[in-house]
Amino acid sequence: MKSFAPALSLMLAACLHAAAALSPAQIQQLPPPGSRPIDFQKEIKPILEDRCINCHGHGRAKGDFRMDSRQTLLKGGTTGPAVVEGESAQSYLIELVAGVDPDKVMPKKGTKLTRQQVGLLRAWIDQGAHWDESVSFARAEPLNLKPRRPALPKTGEKTANPIDQLLAPYYPAHHVKPGKPVDDRLFARRVYLDIVGLLPPTDELESFMASPDKDKRAQLVRRLLEDNVNYALNWLSFWNDLLRNDYQGTGYIDGGRKAISQWLYSALETNKPYDQFVAELVHPTPASEGFTKGIVWRGVVNASQKPHMQAAQNISQVFMGINLKCASCHDSFINDWTLADAYGMAGLYADGPLEMVLCDKPTGKTAPTKFIYQQLGDVQASTNKEVRLESLARLITRREDGRLTRTLVNRLWQKFYGRGLVEPVDDMEKPAWSADLLDWLAEDLADHGYDVKRLIEVMLTSNAYQLPAVAATEQTDPKFVFRGPEVRRLSAEQFRDAIGSVTGAWYPNPVPTLHQADGHTNHFASVRSVLVAADQLQIALGRPNREQIVTVRLPAATTLQALELTNGSELADLIRRGAEAALSRKPHSSDELITTAYRKAISRPPTSKELHLARRIIGDPTRLAGVEDLLWTLAMLPEFQLVY
Numbered sequence: 001m002k003s004f005a006p007a008l009s010l011m012l013a014a015c016l017h018a019a020a021a022l023s024p025a026q027i028q029q030l031p032p033p034g035s036r037p038i039d040f041q042k043e044i045k046p047i048l049e050d051r052c053i054n055c056h057g058h059g060r061a062k063g064d065f066r067m068d069s070r071q072t073l074l075k076g077g078t079t080g081p082a083v084v085e086g087e088s089a090q091s092y093l094i095e096l097v098a099g100v101d102p103d104k105v106m107p108k109k110g111t112k113l114t115r116q117q118v119g120l121l122r123a124w125i126d127q128g129a130h131w132d133e134s135v136s137f138a139r140a141e142p143l144n145l146k147p148r149r150p151a152l153p154k155t156g157e158k159t160a161n162p163i164d165q166l167l168a169p170y171y172p173a174h175h176v177k178p179g180k181p182v183d184d185r186l187f188a189r190r191v192y193l194d195i196v197g198l199l200p201p202t203d204e205l206e207s208f209m210a211s212p213d214k215d216k217r218a219q220l221v222r223r224l225l226e227d228n229v230n231y232a233l234n235w236l237s238f239w240n241d242l243l244r245n246d247y248q249g250t251g252y253i254d255g256g257r258k259a260i261s262q263w264l265y266s267a268l269e270t271n272k273p274y275d276q277f278v279a280e281l282v283h284p285t286p287a288s289e290g291f292t293k294g295i296v297w298r299g300v301v302n303a304s305q306k307p308h309m310q311a312a313q314n315i316s317q318v319f320m321g322i323n324l325k326c327a328s329c330h331d332s333f334i335n336d337w338t339l340a341d342a343y344g345m346a347g348l349y350a351d352g353p354l355e356m357v358l359c360d361k362p363t364g365k366t367a368p369t370k371f372i373y374q375q376l377g378d379v380q381a382s383t384n385k386e387v388r389l390e391s392l393a394r395l396i397t398r399r400e401d402g403r404l405t406r407t408l409v410n411r412l413w414q415k416f417y418g419r420g421l422v423e424p425v426d427d428m429e430k431p432a433w434s435a436d437l438l439d440w441l442a443e444d445l446a447d448h449g450y451d452v453k454r455l456i457e458v459m460l461t462s463n464a465y466q467l468p469a470v471a472a473t474e475q476t477d478p479k480f481v482f483r484g485p486e487v488r489r490l491s492a493e494q495f496r497d498a499i500g501s502v503t504g505a506w507y508p509n510p511v512p513t514l515h516q517a518d519g520h521t522n523h524f525a526s527v528r529s530v531l532v533a534a535d536q537l538q539i540a541l542g543r544p545n546r547e548q549i550v551t552v553r554l555p556a557a558t559t560l561q562a563l564e565l566t567n568g569s570e571l572a573d574l575i576r577r578g579a580e581a582a583l584s585r586k587p588h589s590s591d592e593l594i595t596t597a598y599r600k601a602i603s604r605p606p607t608s609k610e611l612h613l614a615r616r617i618i619g620d621p622t623r624l625a626g627v628e629d630l631l632w633t634l635a636m637l638p639e640f641q642l643v644y
Contacts, residue, residue, distance in 0.1 A: 021090060022089060022090070022095060022100065026100050027089045029098075029100070030089060030094065030098050030100070030118070030122070031098065031115040031116070031118040031119040031122065032119055032122070033088055033119055033122035033123040033125075033126050034119050034120060034122075034123035035123070036123075037127065038120060038123050038124045038127055040124065040130055040131060040132050040135075041132055041135070043120050043124075044120065044121065044124050045132075045135055047113070047117050047120065047121065048067060048137070049137075051097075051107050051110070051111070051113060051117075052067055052106075052107065053067060053137050054107075054110075054333055055107065055108075055331075056137075057137035057138070058137060058138070058139045058140070058336040059138070059139035059336055059338055060331045060338060061077070062077075063077040063078050063079065064077040064078045065077025065078070065079075065082060067137050068136060068137050068138035068139075069131070069136060069137070069138065070129065070131035073093075073129070073131075074129070076092065079092060080092065083125055083129055084125070085125070085128055085129055086125070086126060086127075086128060087125070087126070088121070088122035088123070088124075088125035088126045089122075091125050093121070093125075094118065094121060094122055094125065097112075097113045097117075097118055097121065098113075098118050099112065139336050140336065141375075142373065142375070142403075142429050143428070143429050143430070143431060144321075144402065144403055144406045144422070144428050144429065144432070144438070145373060145375060145376070145401075145402060145403050146375075146400065146402050147399070147400065147402035147405075147439075147442070147443055147446070148402065148435075148439040148443070149439065149440070149443045150166075150435075150436040150439055150440050152165045152166065152440070153165050153166065153168055153169055155168045161458065161461055161462040161463065161464075162440060162441075162444070162458065163437065163441070163458065163459065163462035163463075163464050163465075164462050164463045164464060166434065166436050166437045166440060167434070167437070167464055167482070170434060170482070174481045174482075176481060176482070176483055178463070178464075178467055178483075178484070179467055179468045179484065180468075181463060181466035181467065182466055182467070182468055182469075182644070184208060184209045184216075184217075185205070185209060185603055185604060186644055187217060187466055188200045188205055188208055188209070188220065188603070189603050189643070189644075190465075190485075190643055190644075191217075191220060191221055191224060191460055192224065193490070193494055193643055194415075194416055194460065194643075195221070195224040195225060195227075195231060195234065195456070195460070196224055196227055196230035196231055196233075196234050197230070197233065197234030197237070197491075197493065197494050197497060197528075197530075198230065198234075198494075198497055198498075198501060199497075199498050199501045199502075199600070199601075199603065200603055201501075202596075202599045202600060202603075205599075205603055208220055217461065217466070218457075218461045221456075221457055221460050221461055222457065225453045225456065225457060228269045228270070228271075229269065229516075229522070229524075231268065231269075231453075232265055232268035232269040233265075233528045233530055233531070234530075235268050236261075236264060236265060236268060236530045236531075237491065237493045237530045237543075238415065239264055239268070240264070240530070240546060241544060241546065241549075241550040241551070241553070242318050242411075242549060242550070242551060243260065243264065243281070243291045243314075243318065243549075244291070244294075244295075244314065244546045244547070244548065244549055244550075245259055245260050245261060245264060245290065245291070245546065246259070246533075246545070246546040247259060247261070247511040247512060247532075247533045248511075248533045249545055249546065249547060250295055250297070250298075250545075250547050251295040251296060251297070254298065256295060256296030256297070256298065257290065257293070257294075257295050257296065258289060258290035258293050259290055259512065260287065260288050260289075260290040260291055261512040261514065262287060262512065262514055262515065263280075263285070263287035263288045264288075265512075265514045266515070266517060267280075269516065269517055270517050271451065271452060271453050273449050273450040273451065274404075274405075274408060274445070274450035274451075274452050275397040275404075275446075275450040276397075276450070277450075278319055278393070278396060278397050278404065279393040279394075279396075279397050280393075281315075282315060282319075282389065282392055282393040282396055282397075283386075283389040283390045283392065283393035284389075291314065292311040292314070292315070292349060293307060294307040294310035294311060294314065295307075295310065295547065302329070302360050303328075303329075303357035303360060304325070304328035304329045304342075304357075306346075307349070308346045308347070308348075308349040308350040308354070309328050309342065309343075309346040311346065311348075311349040312324060312328070312342055312345035312346040312348070312349065312372075313325055313328060313342070313549075314549055315345075315396075316345065316372055317426055317549050317551070318407075318549060318551070319396060319404055319407060320372065320373070320396075320403050320404070320407060320428065321403065321406070321407035321410065321422070321425065321426055321427070321428030322335070322337070322372070322426065322427070322428060322429065323335065323337075323426050323427065324337055324341070324342045324345070324372070327339055327341055327342040328342045328346075329358075329359055329360075330358055330359050335427070335429070337372070339356050339358060339367070340356065340367045341370075341372055343356045343367035344367045344368055344369055344370040344371075344372070345369075345370065345371065345372050347367060347368075347369035347370075348369050348370075348371075348379060348385075348388050348389065348392055349385070349389070350385075351385065352369070352383065353366045353367060353368055353369050354366065354367055355367075369381075369388065371392060371395055371396075373401075373403070376395060376398070376400060376401050377395050377398070377400075378395075379391045379392050379395060399446060402439070402442055402443075403428060405442035405443070405445045405446050405450075406422075406428060406438055406439070406442040407428055408442075408445070408452070408455075409421070409438060409441045409442050409445060409455065410422050410425055410428065410432075410438065411425055411551065412452075412455065412456065412459060413441075413459065414552065416459055416460065416465060416485065417464075417465070417482075417485040417486065418472060418485055418486030418487070418488050418555075419480070419486060421433060421434060421437060421438045422438065423480075424552075425551055425552060426551055433480055433481075433482060434482070441455065441458070441459075444458070464482075464484070464485075465485060467483070467484030467485065468484055468644075469484060469485050469486060469487045469488075469643070469644045470483050470484050470485070470486055470487070471486070471487060472486045472487055472488075472555060487642050487643065487644055488555070488642065488643040489555060489557070489641060489642055489643070490641055490642070490643065491541075491542070491543075491553065492529070492534075492537075492538040492539075492540075492541035492542050492543035493528070493529040493530050493538065493543065495541055495641065496529040496537060496538055496541075497528055497529050498601075498640065499571070499574050499575075499578075499635065500526060500528075500529075500574075501600060502578060502597065502600045502601045502631065502634070502635070503574050503575060503577055503578025503579075503581065503631065504577075504578060504581045505573075505574045505577040505578055505581075506526040506527050506528075507527040507528075507529065507531070507532045508527065509527060509532075510524065510527050510531035510532060511531060511532050511533055512531065514531075535570055536564065536568065536569075536570055537564060537568055537570040537571055540558075540560050540561050540563075540564035540565075540568065541561055541564070542554060542558075542561070565635075565636065566636075571635070575628050575631045575632055575635065576624075576628055578631050579624055579627035579628040579630075579631055580624065582596075582597065582627055582631075583622065583624060583627060590615055590618055590620065590622050591611065591615070593618070593622065593627070594606060594611060594614040594615070594618065594630065595611075597630060597631065597634060598610070598614075598634065601631075601634040601635070601637075601640050602634065602637060602639045602640050614630055614633075617629050617630050617633065618630050
């Protein structure tokens with residue numbers, strides 16, 4: 001029987017080719033080929049990129065047909081050869097793009113080729129279908145995957161922060177003259193909000209500003225990082241967004257979702273090493289399993305919303321900085337990830353390999369279970385899910401995975417500076433504006449036991465962090481050049497806690513009961529906003545419902561926020577309570593009341609002009625409504641709502 005196999009293959013290929021052959025009448029209807037020499041780079045490559053590669057390049061093979069190279073183009077797919085060199089009229093590719101059969105026009109989606117473009121392709125094929133060897137439409141090797149340790153430039157300063165050493169050659173190369181560091185008041189306000197999420201208390205701020213110590217800024221950063229409780233409460237919001245953790249909402253009614261609040265708080269309070277933090281989420285303990293359990297949606301859901309697919313999407317996005325969501329339904333059109341990639345990863349969290357479902361239609365094809373980046377290694381094959389997940393956790397957190405550390409570095413840089421080293425932050429296969437800076441910080445994190453607090457200290461003690469803030473519009477320029485951190489808005493939780501600091505009106509009771517590392521129940525003196533379910537004020541200010549992963553909150557103000565800040569009943573009640581409390585303290589004078597309010601709200605005393613205006617606002621004698629108006633005025637100031 002074996003002797004007949006080559007003959008059968010030749011007969012099948014001949015039949016397929018014959019099926020694609022056009023009649024003389026059909027050939028006459030084709031756009032005529034051009035007669036001049038065709039330039040592949042300038043004329044053919046753009047057509048293939050724009051019309052063909054989304055389905056037949058970068059690892060995709062619709063109908064088993066790929067255009068990665070000239071070889072795969074000539075080979076064709078399930079219907080036989082796509083191109084016959086020198087014979088465009090007999091090339092199946094031309095038949096499809098010319099629309100000879102209206103039911104088989106390519107591309108299926110998007111704009112069809114013009115007659116001129118079909119003529120160019122015909123001329124190119126007739127001239128031998130020459131291909132520039134430097135051109136490849138194959139799946140590119142991923143960026144930012146393997147570790148890399150760049151050398152620190154020599155700056156002549158032994159104590160220079162490594163970030164500043166790495167930026168020293170960057171500034172002149174990009175024609176940037178860095179400004180002088182911000183003053184102590186602005187610096188303190190920045191680091192208090194960034195580390196513990198609170199406004200600096202008046203007495204602590206005055207003590208800091210009066211200190212003559214040369215390294216007082218570094219000392220302040222370290223002291224705030226050592227405030228384990230407030231550090232944990234501030235970063236709980238950040239990680240709740242990333243890990244889709246909340247206290248109410250979809251899934252909690254019928255047990256289809258599980259909170260991880262206690263595990264997360266304990267991990268932050270004790271500064272759990274990041275590799276261990278990730279490992280316990282990927283291969284979860286009973287306390288941390290809510291992340292990969294995801295949401296068991298009620299009612300009819302599509303295949304891409306199943307818990308095992310949620311796990312694949314969420315792990316890939318949060319820890320590896322990539323978007324698998326489109327590839328969970330079909331081969332992605334925005335990146336190179338395929339349906340097989342998403343289902344291969346999801347299978348690790350299912351009972352075994354999964355049948356792929358293309359746009360909610362079963363394909364009958366099974367995707368082998370695998371980690372999305374097989375360049376880093378393979379997950380141990382096993383029918384035991386626990387064995388697979390333990391292997392996956394080791395694979396993601398192994399020292400050779402440079403993407404894990406880079407992704408965290410990039411997220412923290414975006415949080416502190418307003419824009420990531422790589423943008424968007426969930427597309428880590430894009431190049432960084434400073435690869436050396438990204439790579440050095442990532443390696444330094446791994447070298448020091450995955451200590452996140454140490455990474456934050458390096459970032460916040462750099463001169464780069466202390467530069468004057470720049471307008472957010474400069475950060476969105478496609479030709480971005482780093483000049484300093486951008487002006488940022490307070491988060492919903494920071495704004496609400498800032499109002500609490502000024503008015504003394506905090507939330508009454510926390511939703512989760514949290515325990516300290518020593519096992520004692522935390523009885524918070526002030527219930528921070530992160531510990532309660534979102535109210536209307538926080539929702540209006542951008543706190544998400546966390547039914548989806550949120551890696552970056554929208555920075556722009558909205559109409560809803562403006563209405564809530566000017567007419568919202570919750571804010572009005574807080575300010576009224578704050579005005580009552582201010583009067584109950586029986587200040588010695590109206591000036592004392594005004595100055596105290598200014599120092600609490602914007603970390604400085606009023607100017608003489610502001611003091612004069614504030615006296616008129618609160619009245620003489622002081623009126624409750626006047627104090628309310630003063631607090632409203634302070635809360636609406638950009639100086640209160642923004643981090644400069």
